[in-house]
Amino acid sequence: MPLREAQKSSQAKSPAPCQAQRQTSWLHFGAPLILFVGALVPFIASSSLKLSSHEIQKPQPPLTIRIQKPLQVKSTKPLSIAVDPVDEVRHWVNFYSTTGRGTFQRWLNRSSERIIEIQKILASQGLPKDLAYMVMIESGFQVNAVSPKKAVGPWQFMKPTGKRFGLTINEWLDERRNYSKSSVAAAKYLKVLFQEFQDWKLATASYNAGENYIKRITRNHDTKSFWRLSRAGALYDETRDYVPKFLAALVIAKAPHLYGFKIPSPTINKADTTHIWVPGGTHLDLIAVTAGLSPKELRELNAELIRGYVPHYVSQFRIQIPLKASRPISAYLRRTIAARERTPDSNSTF
Incomplete structure (x- = not known):
């Protein structure tokens, strides 16, 4: 279920955009799409493009992009998902570039930490890497995101769907909050959806609304065109907006x-982290302090441990730690394991 960090602000009424704003919105969206998709034809500045009054909360200074010569293909990254140059997509490009600009920059910043890891997982399942950007709309790349409907994690899995695709969810562990494991589950789910619909717009709509719902409305309306379903009012409002977003x-x-x-630089490099097995009774905050780490840092790396510790009845559990802390943490665990062996009836917390 998509995180609505910016959507509410888009509902405020405002004066109709001026001609210069219309022209700017074409520059914002048109130039990159001509480059990426090759689907737009040349247009004139006085085009009949209509922007609804709620797209821009208040008059915005135009964001100028000066193009001295035609953009070169080599300066861009090709799209692996086809993008239709329709007004619904154009609306959200304009919104994220203006009113929702701050929110989108935060999404970009967070995505830099995990996007490559997620793309590798998708590619390993034979899926387009660009599906990784669904996480922007799902959760804004927030590992602990929880929706009003209780969808959890970066991919916003509901509990039954998460379990259906192999995620463990119990009183102390919620793998929906683990980037790697939830991305594997999402890739499996998206593969099933694409096999069903043979169309990425319908597959992503199904990820949001459920495949049975999308099956039913495509059958009832006798079409497999997402845009036709959208314009016919057949979709939930959230799903109607989800795909163009x-x-x-x-x-x-x-x-x-x-x-x-x-363009942000990654703040988490997977080469800077490693994994280590810890026994039951291990508390993240204690080993963080022992290793000179911030408890928050270690909890973020192991967000699936929803209580911050491994229960005593679990024999061992694999956690992620900063590589720089591997030696002090290993030494600490050896000492505490030795102490427990000397007092085998103890339930002390590490």
């Missing part, structure tokens, strides 16, 4: 500089 996020995220966004 994802496509708009994909277009911007593949070339953020074209929209004036800062």
